[in-house]
Amino acid sequence: MSLDQRAPTVARTVPPPAATRRRFPNxxxxxxxxxxxxxxxxxxxxxxxxxxxxxxxxxxxxxxxxxxxxxxxxxxxxxxxxxxxxxxxxxxxxxxxxxxxxxxxxxxxxxxxxxxxxxxxxxxxxxxxxxxxxxxxxxxxxxxxxxxxxxxxxxxxxxxxxxxxxxxxxxxxxxxxxxxxxxxxxxxxxxxxxxxxxxxxxxxxxxxxxxxxxxxxxxxxxxxxxxxxxxxxxxxxxxxxxxxxxxxxxxxxxxxxxxxxxxxxxxxxxxxxxxxxxxxxxxxxxxxxxxxxxxxxxxxxxxxxxxxxxxxxxxxxxxxxxxxxxxxxxxxxxxxxxxxxxxxxxxxxxxxxxxxxxxxxxxRSNDVTAIGAAVREAGRPGDGLLYLSGQHRILTAANPEDTRGLTDLALARDPVSSNTLAGVELPAQDIAARMLDFDRIVAVRAVGVRWPADPREAAKTSTLRRHFHEYRTIRVNGARITVYVRDHALSPGG
Structure with missing residues (x-):
């Protein structure tokens, strides 16, 4: 067969690729x-x-x-x-x-x-x-x-x-x-x-x-x-x-x-x-x-x-x-x-x-801002500061200025140096002895929270009951701040 007798070839066209659909968010x-x-x-x-x-x-x-x-x-x-x-x-x-x-x-x-x-x-x-x-x-x-x-x-x-x-x-x-x-x-x-x-x-x-x-x-x-x-x-x-x-x-x-x-x-x-x-x-x-x-x-x-x-x-x-x-x-x-x-x-x-x-x-169950402000209001420079219990020291730690000028009577090591939340407290007898060196004590109690009995807490409450009387109490959300004044008539040698 000659070249001229061959059937003509039909060119195959390839369709262009379909445009990719963009998927819009639903x-x-x-x-x-x-x-x-x-x-x-x-x-x-x-x-x-x-x-x-x-x-x-x-x-x-x-x-x-x-x-x-x-x-x-x-x-x-x-x-x-x-x-x-x-x-x-x-x-x-x-x-x-x-x-x-x-x-x-x-x-x-x-x-x-x-x-x-x-x-x-x-x-x-x-x-x-x-x-x-x-x-x-x-x-x-x-x-x-x-x-x-x-x-x-x-x-x-x-x-x-x-x-x-x-x-x-x-x-x-x-x-x-x-x-x-x-x-x-x-x-x-x-x-x-x-x-x-x-x-x-x-x-x-x-x-x-x-x-x-x-x-x-x-x-x-x-x-x-x-x-x-x-x-x-x-x-x-x-x-x-x-x-x-x-x-x-x-x-x-x-x-x-x-x-x-x-x-x-x-x-x-x-x-x-x-x-x-x-x-x-x-x-x-x-x-x-x-x-x-x-x-x-x-x-x-x-x-x-x-x-x-x-x-x-x-x-x-x-x-x-x-x-x-x-x-x-x-x-x-x-x-x-x-x-x-x-x-x-x-x-x-x-x-x-x-x-x-x-x-x-x-x-909230308490307000540490109000508690710190109440301690600042109740305390005077040179007063003692007592936490009942010691775990509640965190309630005044948010603003150190609230307790500046007060002496923490039970604290042996502060929270940071002792790697704790509330610090390490002194033995019970040492806490009682330090309390008797002060005429005024500001006590911080949390309301509605109970901790297990502890000799330190017993020493605190016993000393307050025997040698101090309640002078003033401030109630705030979640806590009670009480000022105790020394009763010298009942104290040893008074």
Whole structure:
């Protein structure tokens, strides 16, 4: 065949590559994250200074975070080891931004805002965008969340970490990627190192997976992550068990009523036909997280009282998820939303007074700013200063000027040099002898807190009763400051 007889070749054209579609964020998903975060941030910044006051636990954070990292570590060997990581974090933040009230409390505001966005995402994944949005907004409005978003302690950080660990758990069940379980384990371990009782959330997550009947590989992956968390926490738990005297002030459940009310509300919401997405149902995740950690602490109460509401603050994650899903269910089943809007307006109106109260100094169990000012008002230069008990020395440590000019009668070594919170006191007989060298003594007593009997405290109260009489008493939030005057007619050689 000649070349001229060959069939003409048809040129093959290659179509140009299709333009890559830009994936814009889902507006519903964005709102679920941003709206709760912004609301929590706004509520956290509202009245954050609490009229420039501070309460005892925050004062401890401020004092220890000002010490060197080595001093924090040495102090943690004696007391408060469970909070050592938080003190170290705050030490670094104080070094960067100063030691004011804003630096003390802003990390909690930011942490709780991140937690709120995580609650919204959890709700979105488990029950849809509206349920997620409502859950995130409800979380921001809960009184406990508002309270601890403005405290210079670790509880808001723990709450944020538990929230996002829960999100890693849910996504890990659905997608079964090993790195998700690694993220889950690392996040839970960090939460537990900030506060040991976060490990109870790990127990709640285990119950969730068992009830959900997830495949064996998922359960195996979670078990490996949980084992890593327990192994990482175990050294801290063993060492801190020797410091159990620091919770000896707990004589019964502290603020149990809030936990009971929220748990009952959660149980009621869980009975509704809540929307479900994926292998883990919202109620099966939320209900154990809400109820189980607090219940486990209550079970130990006959042996060792440990229930304090802030120790299981992350239970509010479960409460918000259940309330948000219930509200979504209500709107879905009823055509008219008039009743829903009326109920929402009534709930917001009911929250106004508690929200205002939480931003006053009286909202905390004590006010170290007022206590220090009362000591300064009651004392004169040269007076003796006595703490009943010595553990309450932290109540006036926030501002050293309040006690300047007064002689601490029981102090042998100050808190910094002794690597303690409240210093080391003299033997009982030496304290009594020093008290008799003074004609006026300013005594500081905490109200509503009882410490175990101690010979030093017995010597203080006995000497006051036998050789002094009460001259003046000032009562402030959380403490009583009393001026005692020497009764020379009853004193030896008087």
């Amino acid at each position: 507006p519903a998903g964005t709102a679920v994250v941003i709206a709760p975060l912004l609301l929590t941030l706004a509520l956290g910044l509202w009245g954050i200074r609490r009229r420039n006051t501070m309460w005892g636990d925050e004062s401890v954070t401020a004092q220890l975070a000002r010490r060197d990292l080595s001093q924090i570590w040495h102090t943690a060997q004696h007391i408060d080891l469970v909070h050592a990581l938080h003190y170290a974090v705050m030490h670094e933040l104080f070094g960067l931004f100063g030691t004011g009230l804003l630096t003390l409390r802003l990390p909690s505001v930011l942490a709780m805002s991140v937690a709120a966005s995580g609650v919204g995402l959890l709700g979105l994944r488990l029950a849809g965008p509206r349920a997620g949005l409502l859950a995130g907004l409800v979380f921001a409005l809960l009184p406990q969340v508002q309270k601890y978003a403005q405290e210079g302690r670790s509880y808001a950080m723990v709450c944020a970490l538990v929230t996002w660990a829960g999100y890693a758990l849910v996504t890990g069940v659905a997608r079964r990627a090993r790195w998700r379980w690694a993220v889950y384990g690392a996040t839970m371990l960090l939460a537990c190192l900030l506060h040991e009782f976060a490990v109870l959330a790990l127990v709640a997550h285990g119950v969730t997976l068992l009830v959900s009947r997830v495949p064996r590989p998922v359960l195996t992956a979670w078990s490996a992550a949980a084992a890593g968390v327990v192994a990482g926490l175990l050294p801290l738990a063993i060492r801190s068990a020797g410091q159990s005297e620091q919770v000896s002030w707990i004589v019964g459940p502290v603020r149990f009523r809030y936990f009971l009310v929220v748990a009952v509300l959660g149980l009621v919401c869980a009975r509704a036909p809540l929307r479900t997405r994926g292998p883990v149902r919202l109620a099966v995740l939320a209900l154990p997280l809400l109820v189980l950690p607090g219940l486990l602490l209550l079970i130990t109460s006959p042996v060792k009282p440990l229930f304090v509401d802030r120790y299981v603050l992350y239970g509010n994650i479960g409460a918000a998820l259940l309330l948000g899903a219930w509200m979504d269910c209500f709107l879905r089943l009823r055509r008219s939303s008039r009743y829903a809007w009326l109920a929402a307006a009534a709930a917001l109106a009911a929250l106004v007074q508690p929200s205002l109260a939480l931003r006053t100094p009286q909202s």
